[in-house]
Amino acid sequence: MIEFWYEFASTYSYPAAMRVERVTKAAGVALRWRPFLLGPIFGAQGWNDSPFNIYAAKGRYMWKDLPRICEAEGIPLNKPVKFPQNGLKAARLALVAGDRIADFTRAVYTANFAEQRDISDDATLSEIVTKLGMDADAMFTAANTPENKAALKAQTDEAIACDIFGAPWFFVGDEPFWGNDRLEDAIAWAKT
C-alpha cells in the first residue's frame, strides 16, 4: 500500500494527483490519499511563502520543468491565478469526501492548475462538489466542524512527525519517497 501525501497548492503534486490512482491500480498496489498543509511545515523552517517564490531561480526552473512533465503526461497546465493558492478549505473538504476523495482531489487540482480558478473561494469549491454529484451544504458543514478542523491539523502534525518536508510525498510503510518523479520507485518498493 502507498500513502500519497499532497498539498493542494503544490505544483508537483498536480501531475502526481492526476496519475497516482491509475499507476497504482495498474501495479495492483493499494492507495491511501493523505491531504495535508505545507504552510506550517514551511513556516517552521522560516519560510512564509513557497520556496519557488522565495528562491527566484528555483521558481523559474520549476515553471520550465512542470510544463514538460504535464505535457508528457497529457494534462493541461495554465499558470494559476495566484501561486501558491490557499488550500486549507479544499483540504478540509477532502477529509470529508469519503470514497469520492480521488475525484474531489483531481477536480481541485484541475481547477488550480488548468482552469485558473481560485480554490480558496467557496464558490469554486461548491461548484466542484456539486458537479461531482455531492451535497455541497452537507460537505461544507462536515468540513467546518471543530472535529474535522482538528483532523486536518492532526494530519499535518503527523506529516511533520514523519519528517515530510515537501509534496508530493509517498510512504510505503516507513520508506519515504519525495516528489512526483519518485512514484515509480515507491510502487517498485511496494511490490517487493
Added chain:
Amino acid sequence: MIEFWYEFASTYSYPAAMRVERVTKAAGVALRWRPFLLGPIFGAQGWNDSPFNIYAAKGRYMWKDLPRICEAEGIPLNKPVKFPQNGLKAARLALVAGDRIADFTRAVYTANFAEQRDISDDATLSEIVTKLGMDADAMFTAANTPENKAALKAQTDEAIACDIFGAPWFFVGDEPFWGNDRLEDAIAWAKT
C-alpha cells in the same frame, strides 16, 4: 550535446558523474564536463552550509534516498568523512585535466563518497592524479595559476548567470535539467 555541471561536494552529483559518460555515449550524445562551485551560489541565498545540513529533515531524507540510487546503479556509497567537503582544489584541478577530466572527476567522487577520503587534502588529490598516470606537480602548478583560479570563478559566474541553483545540472542548449533523475530527460531532449 549535453553540458554536465557538477560540484565535487554534491551528493546527487556522485551517481550522475559515475554514469553520465556511459549513458550519453550509449545515446550518441556529446558531453561537456563543467565543474563549478555551489558555495557562492548558496551563499548568495543566505546559506553558509549545504541545504541538507541547514534543513535537517531534507538531509535525513537525502541520506535515505541516495543509498537507494547508488545501490540501483551498483556504485558503492560510504558516508563522507565530512559533509559537505570543500571541492575548490579538486575543481581547479579538473579544469586543467584536459581529456582526462572524466577519469579525474570520477576518481574524486569515488574518494569522497565511497572511500571516505578528504578531497580537500593535497595528498588525496596528488594520489588520485598520480594513479591516473598524470604529473602531479605539473597539475598542481597549472591548477594554482591566477588564470586558472579566474577560470573557475568565471565558470561559477556563468552558472549563476545561467540560473543554476543546484547540482548536478544539465543543459541542452538553453534547456535546463536539474538533478541526477533528469539525465534521461536531458538525453531525450538532446536527441529531438
